[in-house]
Amino acid sequence: MTPVLSINDVRRRYGAGATEVVALDGVSLTVQAGEFVAIMGPSGSGKSTLLNMAGGLDHPTSGTVLVDGNDLAALDPAGLAAVRRRHIGFVFQEFNLVPQLTAEENVMLPMELDGTPVKAARHAAREALASVGLDGKGRRFPDDLSGGEQQRVAIARAMTGERRLILADEPTGALDTVTGEAVADLIARYAADGGAVVLVTHEPRIASFADRVVWLRDGRVVDDVDARSGAGARP
Amino acid sequence: MSIRESLLVLLGAGPRHGYQLRAEFEAATGEVWPLNVGQVYTTLERLERDGLVRGGEPDSDGRRAFELTAAGREAITGFMSTPGGREAPSRDGLMMKVLISVAAPGVDALEVIRLERSSRMAVLQERRRAARDSGMNGALAPRLALDALIALTESELRWLDLCEERILAAARTSPDPDKEQR
Numbered sequence: 001m002t003p004v005l006s007i008n009d010v011r012r013r014y015g016a017g018a019t020e021v022v023a024l025d026g027v028s029l030t031v032q033a034g035e036f037v038a039i040m041g042p043s044g045s046g047k048s049t050l051l052n053m054a055g056g057l058d059h060p061t062s063g064t065v066l067v068d069g070n071d072l073a074a075l076d077p078a079g080l081a082a083v084r085r086r087h088i089g090f091v092f093q094e095f096n097l098v099p100q101l102t103a104e105e106n107v108m109l110p111m112e113l114d115g116t117p118v119k120a121a122r123h124a125a126r127e128a129l130a131s132v133g134l135d136g137k138g139r140r141f142p143d144d145l146s147g148g149e150q151q152r153v154a155i156a157r158a159m160t161g162e163r164r165l166i167l168a169d170e171p172t173g174a175l176d177t178v179t180g181e182a183v184a185d186l187i188a189r190y191a192a193d194g195g196a197v198v199l200v201t202h203e204p205r206i207a208s209f210a211d212r213v214v215w216l217r218d219g220r221v222v223d224d225v226d227a228r229s230g231a232g233a234r235p
Numbered sequence: 236m237s238i239r240e241s242l243l244v245l246l247g248a249g250p251r252h253g254y255q256l257r258a259e260f261e262a263a264t265g266e267v268w269p270l271n272v273g274q275v276y277t278t279l280e281r282l283e284r285d286g287l288v289r290g291g292e293p294d295s296d297g298r299r300a301f302e303l304t305a306a307g308r309e310a311i312t313g314f315m316s317t318p319g320g321r322e323a324p325s326r327d328g329l330m331m332k333v334l335i336s337v338a339a340p341g342v343d344a345l346e347v348i349r350l351e352r353s354s355r356m357a358v359l360q361e362r363r364r365a366a367r368d369s370g371m372n373g374a375l376a377p378r379l380a381l382d383a384l385i386a387l388t389e390s391e392l393r394w395l396d397l398c399e400e401r402i403l404a405a406a407r408t409s410p411d412p413d414k415e416q417r
Contacts, residue, residue: 040396042396042399042400042403043400185367202396203389204355204356204359204388204389204392204393205359205385205386205389207356207359208356208359208360208362208363208385209363210360213356213360215349215352217399217403218403222349223349223352223353225353225356225357225360227357227360227361227364
C-alpha cells in the first residue's frame with residue numbers, strides 16, 4: 001500500500017558558507033494509513049522544518065517528499081495547493097479558525113474552496129463536528145467556544161473530505177492538561193480509524209498517545225520508539 | 236506518606252480488620268502497591284505498641300479489629316498538616332545513572348539518555364493503552380493512580396530531555412576529547 005507520507009533522505013540547508021544552517025540532515029520517515037507518529041526533540045532539532053516539509057510549506061535542498069504518492073517537488077504551485085487542500089489537514093497550536101465564520105462554516109471552508117457543493121459540504125461538516133463531540137455547536141462562532149472546543153473544530157476541519165493525513169504542530173500547547181489529553185485522544189482515535197497523523201510536541205504525555213515516537217537531534221533522527229513492537233530501535 | 240500512616244488514616248473511618256484495611260488501601264491507591272496481610276498485621280501491632288491504635292479481642296475467626304486512640308487521631312492531624320518536600324531527594328536510580336555517566340570517562344552519556352528515554356516512553360505508551368483498554372472512566376482511584384505514574388514518568392522524560400540539551404550545549408562550547416558525543 002502506498003504510504004500516506006513518505007519522506008526520503010531529506011536535507012534542508014539555509015544560507016551558505018559560514019552562516020549555513022543545516023536544519024535537516026538526511027531524514028527519512030514513512031507514515032502509513034492508521035499510523036500516529038509523534039515528533040520530539042530539543043529546540044532547533046528540526047521538528048518544525050520536518051513538519052513544514054511534509055505539508056509542502058518548505059522545500060528540501062535534496063531528497064523527496066511524497067504525499068499519497070504525489071512527489072511535492074514535481075508539482076506546480078496550483079498542483080501543490082490542491083494536494084495541500086485535498087490530502088492534508090493542518091492543526092496548529094493557536095487553532096487558526098476564521099473568527100467571522102461559525103464552527104460549521106470553518107469546517108466547510110476547505111471543501112467549498114475545492115468545489116464541493118454547499119449542501120454536501122454542510123452535511124460532511126456536521127458529521128465531522130459530531131464525531132469530535134461538538135454536536136449542536138456548529139452555529140457558534142469561535143470566540144463563543146472554549147479553547148478545547150476550538151481545537152476540536154480545527155481537527156474536524158482537518159479530517160473532512162478525502163484527506164487522510166493530519167499534520168499537527170503543538171496542538172495541545174495552548175490547552176490545560178485535561179483538555180489537551182482529550183484532544184490528543186481524539187487525534188489518536190482518528191488514526192485508529194485509518195487516518196495518518198504526524199504531531200510535533202514537546203510534551204511526553206501527549207507524545208505517549210502516538211504509536212511511534214521519533215526523536216530528532218541536530219536535524220537527524222536519533223530514536224524511533226514503536227509502542228506496537230514494544231521496543232526502541234536505533235535507526 | 237508511609238504505609239503505617241496510610242493505615243492509620245484509613246482507620247479514621249471506624250474499626251477495621253487487617254483484611255479490610257488491606258483491601259481499602261489497595262483500592263484507594265489503584266493497586267499500585269500490593270500489600271500482604273502479614274505486613275498489615277505487623278504494622279497494626281506496632282501502632283498498638285506505640286499507643287496509636289487499640290486492638291479488640293479476636294472474633295470467632297481469630298481476627299482482631301483495630302480502632303484509633305486519641306493519640307492516633309492526634310498523630311494523623313500532625314502529619315496531615317505537615318507538608319513535605321524539604322527532605323533530600325530519595326536516592327533515585329535514574330538520576331544517579333545519568334550523573335555518573337556524565338562524569339565517567341569512556342561512557343557515552345547521550346546514549347545512556349537515549350536508552351533510558353526510549354524505555355520510559357514505551358512505559359508511558361503502555362500505561363496509556365492499558366488505561367484506554369480498561370475503559371477506566373468511572374473509577375476515580377485507578378484514574379488518579381495512573382495520572383500519578385504518568386506524571387512521574389513524564390518528569391523523568393523532561394529531565395532526560397533537559398540533560399541532553401545541556402550536554403549538547405556544553406559540548407558545543409568546550410569540546411572534551413574524553414567524552415565523545417554523537
